[in-house]
Amino acid sequence: MDSSTTAQCCSLEKAFGGGQKLAEVTGSRAYERFTGNQIAKIYSQNPEVYTNTERISLVSSFAASLFLGAYAPIDYSDGSGMNLLQIHEKVWSPACLDACAPGLGKKLGHPVPSSKVLGCVSPYHTQRFGFNSGCKVIAFTGDNPASMAAMRLREGDIAISLGTSDTLFLWIKEPKPALEGHILCSPVDSQAYMAMLCYKNGSLMREKIRDEHASGSWEEFSKALLSTAVGNDGNVGFYFDVMEIIPETVGIHRFNTHNNRVSTFPKELEIRALIEGQFMAKRIHAEKLGYTILPTTRILATGGASHNKAILQVLSDVFSAPVYTIDTANSACLGSAYRAIHGLVAETSVSLTDVVKLAPEPRLVATPTAGMAQVYEPLLKRYKELEQQLLNRPKEHHMREPKKSV
16 A cells, blocks of 8 residues: 555656556556565665665565575566566566666566476475475465466456455456556466456445445345346446545446436435446456456356355346356465466476366356346446546546555
8 A cells, every 4th residue: 555656656657658658568557566666766765775785576586585595586477566577578678677776687587487496495494394305496476366376267267356345357368458457477377467457445335335225234235136127227326435446536426327417316226336337347447458258258256245146146247257156265375376286287288277177166156147238238338438427527636546455
């Protein structure tokens, strides 16, 4: 949640001719929490400290260094969350390095594939803890890429965490970086990418509408949701209790079937407008990043709201894809374990899916209702246009908000 590097972010984007051009190279516009901008701040404020620094690691590569007994390189996947890596060529961007600090490339070392075997554990671990001297160290990665590995996403799949904030992970072959969201190199497939979208107004917004219109009862909330027509008779809403990340706006905005603003909806329409609106926004933003729904697409749902079948049915209908639930307790740890096993055979072109095929399968909980595409296709188009109208409204100046790190 650090916002102390806004000046460095502006400088980096300016060097590239704007945030969109930076995103096309590094997968994201400049973000305050990203490592490149943090390094730039340290160089600006403490140049002597920077000059005396021999090596700069991410948390992931530093942890690998402890096992390796030597500096471990940064992997492509975690490295693509730094505003420094060219995500297509998978090398550090000279322009980004120069914009952040002199001699930065040497301090970072060369990035490596996420499945690369870095070597064996150091003698310290074999002597002190009894590790097998042949135990391999696979490149470490970040928590979000590791969580994606735990979910065992395949091409076309979506993982959606319906928590306090909502987060989408997408498997993408041909990404289209935008000002919203992040494109990262896939941690399990060197030819693929993962996209990530974060939303602040998740379960807290759903709970607020539940308390106001369903007496605080999820059962009553679900009944109201199921009692309304799919598509909500053309009534749509945008529900942002706090400043949203995508789109960057705030407030509650309701529109009737003629696109006229209205101040209230009946409780049943309000509940459906909230849930349909949240999921339509996610689909629109995912497709903007290059995501395409395939005949084999699965949606893997986690988080508190993934226990509500009525909500998951709307998710399935909006995306025209089946919804599954998975247990993701300690998902970053589980994904790291999967990646360790996969790393031993990755160079022989064995996929992660093949390596962990005996792991428990996700549970099918919802399938799309017939005829939903005809209902949602025009509604998605309307929602996208109304969202753009909201973004084009005059608004008070506000500082760039730090984006949530999952």
